[in-house]
Amino acid sequence: MKNLILGSILIMAAVFASTTFKPNVSNPASFSAGSVVFTTEVKADSGSAMEDQAQMMDGMEMTMKFKGKKFRMDVNMAMMKTNIITKDGEEIYMLLNGMGQKMAIKCAKKDLKKLSKLKGETKTETYVATTETKKILGYSCKKYTSTTEVDGKKYINVIWTTEAITASAELMNSSNEGLKGFPLETFSYNKGLKSHMLATKVSKDVPADTDFEVPAGYDVKTIDELMQSMPGGGAGE
Numbered sequence: 001m002k003n004l005i006l007g008s009i010l011i012m013a014a015v016f017a018s019t020t021f022k023p024n025v026s027n028p029a030s031f032s033a034g035s036v037v038f039t040t041e042v043k044a045d046s047g048s049a050m051e052d053q054a055q056m057m058d059g060m061e062m063t064m065k066f067k068g069k070k071f072r073m074d075v076n077m078a079m080m081k082t083n084i085i086t087k088d089g090e091e092i093y094m095l096l097n098g099m100g101q102k103m104a105i106k107c108a109k110k111d112l113k114k115l116s117k118l119k120g121e122t123k124t125e126t127y128v129a130t131t132e133t134k135k136i137l138g139y140s141c142k143k144y145t146s147t148t149e150v151d152g153k154k155y156i157n158v159i160w161t162t163e164a165i166t167a168s169a170e171l172m173n174s175s176n177e178g179l180k181g182f183p184l185e186t187f188s189y190n191k192g193l194k195s196h197m198l199a200t201k202v203s204k205d206v207p208a209d210t211d212f213e214v215p216a217g218y219d220v221k222t223i224d225e226l227m228q229s230m231p232g233g234g235a236g237e
Contacts, residue, residue: 032166033067036184037201048192057195066167070212085212093214104218105226127159127178136184137202139164144179148189155189165202 039061044054056077065072073084083095094105127144134141141160148155161181184199214220 031164031204033206034165034202034204035063035065035207036165036182036199036203038062038064038197038199040198041196043194045192045194050192054193057193062197065207065211067207067209067212070207070209071167072207072211085214087212093220095214095218102218103226104214104220105223106220107223125157125177127157129178129180134160136160136162136199139184139202141184142181146178150189150191156187157189158185158187159183160185 040057040059042054042057044050048054060075060077062076063074065074069086069088071084071086075082081097083097084092085095086092090108092107094107096103096105125146125148127146130143130145132143134143139162141162144159144161146157148157159179161179161183163181165182167182183197184202186195186197188195
């Protein structure tokens with residue numbers, strides 16, 4: 001159970017960081033409140049220690065809701081429903097609902113960096129715009145790429161973004177640089193995991209303010225309190 005909770009937290013932090021975007025100047029066709037649904041494919045290198053994590057993430061559906069500085073990300077995994085909620089981009093809540101427990105982990109942007117260090121990830125990816133464009137769900141997208149080198153092999157990460165969605169930059173963790181626009185498709189490689197995220201639905205329906213509240217019935221803890229409350233004080237079991 002403990003490993004499942006910690007694994008879910010790390011997955012949420014990883015997905016949150018991988019969807020970083022930068023704000024754009026609004027234009028008449030843009031919108032800053034709505035939702036986007038993504039499907040995800042995740043595969044691990046053969047024999048990789050990441051195979052269990054890939055199995056948890058592969059095929060999961062993710063929904064992002066945004067309204068001004070408010071943001072919510074819902075992720076349905078095999079044994080755990082997870083959410084990330086923030087009203088201002090500074091105070092963030094990670095919600096875990098599964099195995100008979102409801103837990104809300106309160107953290108800040110700096111805590112997301114702390115989680116990245118737990119995974120051995122402190123590097124910032126810098127993306128470069130290309131001249132390639134395509135349409136996803138009718139929205140014009142630009143291609144950005146970055147290069148990752150692992151064990152002497154180079155991998156190309158790709159993010160397709162649209163400037164038609166102008167959600168606030170305060171919604172996301174800034175682990176990626178050089179991007180402009182909201183991501184509708186990503187291809188990435190990270191420590192033995194190959195992932196593909198694709199938007200399958202975009203809605204301009206404005207989310208309710210209650211979507212960005214922590215529901216009743218959740219046990220709220222900080223990350224440090226969570227680690228201390230677990231057997232071994234955060235060490236793996």
